[in-house]
Amino acid sequence: MEITRRDLFKGSAALAFAGAIGPVSSASDDPLPSWNDGPAKKAILDFVHATVTQSSPTFVPVGRRVATFDQDGTLWVEHPMYTQVVYCLERVPVVVKTKPELANVEPFKTVLSGNRDAMAKLTMDDLFKILGATLTGMPVDQFEAEAKEWLDHARDARWKRPYTELTYLPMIEVLNYMRANGYKTYIATGGGQDFVRVYSDKTYCIPPEQIVGTAGGTSYGYDKNGKPFLTKEPKLLLNDNNAGKPEGIHLMIGRRPFAAFGNSTGDRQMLEYTKAGDGDRLAMLLLHDDGNREYAYGPATGLPDTKVGTFTQALYDEAKAKGWIVISMKNDWKRVFA
């Protein structure tokens, strides 16, 4: 039985057979058509071959095939600002309408002013106040409906397209290719778990239960008709960044990934933890070095780093020293977006 490229995009149908037939790849039916031939593409194909071929010394049974993907800057655009932060800033006027007392309180006052220079000077502490006010204090169903509504209408300023269309086609191919080979794909994001869950299934074919993200607590209560519901609380349960990524992966998945993909220092520990496992493990870092088709930032590009997606020289050096594969957006990808 041959699994065609069309099948790859169905994922689950092919999954049932992947364990039996071995890796999905052949010269005539390239599973990664948006990738140029090179060490990055080869590393992915070799890894899958080595872990799903029954006779391989590093064969991994289907149930243990776990791959984790950072989202912002790894699966979709993170520049010049994380999509979720844009969402929170744009929600401020709505929140102030229900709580007018916030209009004259910082940082809400600055956000309402629309003064971009002033907004650029907001501190992390200010940002946390904004995230708290816009992401918590409402029922989970209401949050989901509001975020969905916003995502349906919001547009990226440069491409004039919905944010959910600004995913990287080569990475979507990797997700599909790994799923077709029996890998369960997870997002491990510093972003909000509930925010990413709103669109992950439609955008990445990754269901809500496979999103590991920064998570707050909820509280169980009843509406006036006695109907139970959950309220999002401003209580941090998991900060899914840096060391929080492997900790979150343990909490939500309970096993070490065999493959992990990231693009910043926030992914460092996830890649390190993945690589430290037995057998064949794949750790990859996406370098944004393509200012024409997307953005170029980070010391390894010779360009100044930005506030988001910190890909430091130290991280680049560590990747090279430890056998993590650096993906060059410019050289490794034929196309960036679908």
Next chain:
Amino acid sequence: MEITRRDLFKGSAALAFAGAIGPVSSASDDPLPSWNDGPAKKAILDFVHATVTQSSPTFVPVGRRVATFDQDGTLWVEHPMYTQVVYCLERVPVVVKTKPELANVEPFKTVLSGNRDAMAKLTMDDLFKILGATLTGMPVDQFEAEAKEWLDHARDARWKRPYTELTYLPMIEVLNYMRANGYKTYIATGGGQDFVRVYSDKTYCIPPEQIVGTAGGTSYGYDKNGKPFLTKEPKLLLNDNNAGKPEGIHLMIGRRPFAAFGNSTGDRQMLEYTKAGDGDRLAMLLLHDDGNREYAYGPATGLPDTKVGTFTQALYDEAKAKGWIVISMKNDWKRVFA
């Protein structure tokens, strides 16, 4: 295409087709052979039929089919003591060997004495100290290896069998039946998430990532060779009991179950939350009324309740009032164990 009972026990192979062919059940091929005909069995069959038949007004797409199962007293024996508590008590001598200063400190002194009367008087606070000392402070891999080793050798006092063999055959049939019909099955347990993960795949065909349980934090660090590992910390992230069950389900799954099974007041909110969803929802409570084949306890049996698995009269009345189905172990089950 017909899915036979043998297929049901494979689960995943059948799953891919379940959405297309509708419910798996026919007179000649009973998917629940250990159940007597009656309202409980009928409720399960009717619910599956109503939610997986494409033409049904309450049809649920495959990806949204989530079913959650309490463990202790619902999937396996909880009497006279939760298996995990037995584990923790039996680990005390090992812990004291590495920390001799605990030998003369309560509650460890009492546990070491082996005096059952004194142990029966330990408070919840004492118990938390024992859980903390035996479940935390070690690498996650070490905990997993130790718990696995214990489970391989420990035997229940009454049946002289491994605890993992004391699962209820009728409930294993329900798990298989629901999976064969495209339901993703989860355990939602007040027990330790990491403890249940050790044996859940082998015992219930439920992988570690589908265990929602009481969970503590971990911390990321390095051994003397620079190899990263996670340590189990005595920091409670989620108390997966009572209101904590729907809260844990939201954290780990991100959607409301369509079916939930429990046996005690600790499952009350999970059943209530499940039943409050739109469409057809199934909430079931197992009543332990079979002192011959297992145990009988709880007011609804006319027998005194026990310390574990509190099935109160109020819970029984609520179940009847709200359309939750009570399963009588004595009357609804042909067999209890495999």
